[in-house]
Amino acid sequence: MLTLRYVPELDDIVELMAMSSELRRQRRRALRNAAVSLVPLCGVLGVGVAERTAGALPVLLICAAISGSYLLRARALFSRRRLRRRARGVWDRSPMLRRAYEEEIAPEALTLRTDEITQTFAWSRFSGFVESDRQFVLLDRSGEPSVALPKRGLADPSLVPACRRLLTEHLTASRPPGAAALVDD
Structure with a gap:
């Protein structure tokens, strides 16, 4: 025995939250969406470079913004700062801890x-x-x-x-x- x-x-709670399968699933989904949104971005970039058209620039910027937002979301979901803020909320609401x-x-x-x-x-x-x-x-x-x-x-x-x-x-x-x-x- x-x-x-x-x-x-507080750091014990942060570690437990980081191990949550739901959080890992959300992060994987955001990374997958970022990768999927990179495909049209690369396609538009390739067409724009090959044909030297100015019309491809707005579409390129929109695809880059979408991909960037998914990447930022994936990073934010696992950032130590966000996990600490969520853990602090649990800590403050639970005197038993x-x-x-x-x-x-x-x-x-x-x-x-x-x-x-x-x-x-x-x-x-x-x-x-x-x-x-x-x-x-x-x-x-x-x-x-x-x-x-x-x-x-x-x-x-x-x-x-x-x-x-x-x-x-x-x-x-x-x-x-x-x-x-x-x-x-």
Whole structure:
């Protein structure tokens, strides 16, 4: 059994938001739209250069503006500033995030405790985990971030490999036969 004790920080929420599959899907869609809008841009540019016509310039500018707007949207969706602003909104609306948390990693389940609330999550609830420099994030069955385990919550930084090993063991043991692991080292 391993215990983590911590108070959440704004950057923990920013990381969870960055892992959201909906945000990644929106970004991919904006990049795809930018690429698709580049095709007519290149075509108009090629025709304009080949025929040296001034009529191609307005169409070229419109295509460039559309493509540029999609590229800016894709960049904005994943910008650290935007994620921090969204996380700040969550942080400001939820006083529960400022409480001290204790999480126990046991063979049976993950137990999360705060002042008056205790929650126990069976390992079968999770499909895997993703590790970053700051934390381990347990993913639910749909692959969405579910529970964060900040590394700073460990009593000693040398316990990080032990935590990684325990998570891998418990999540592998709870996975039904033939199911794929979602573990990112």
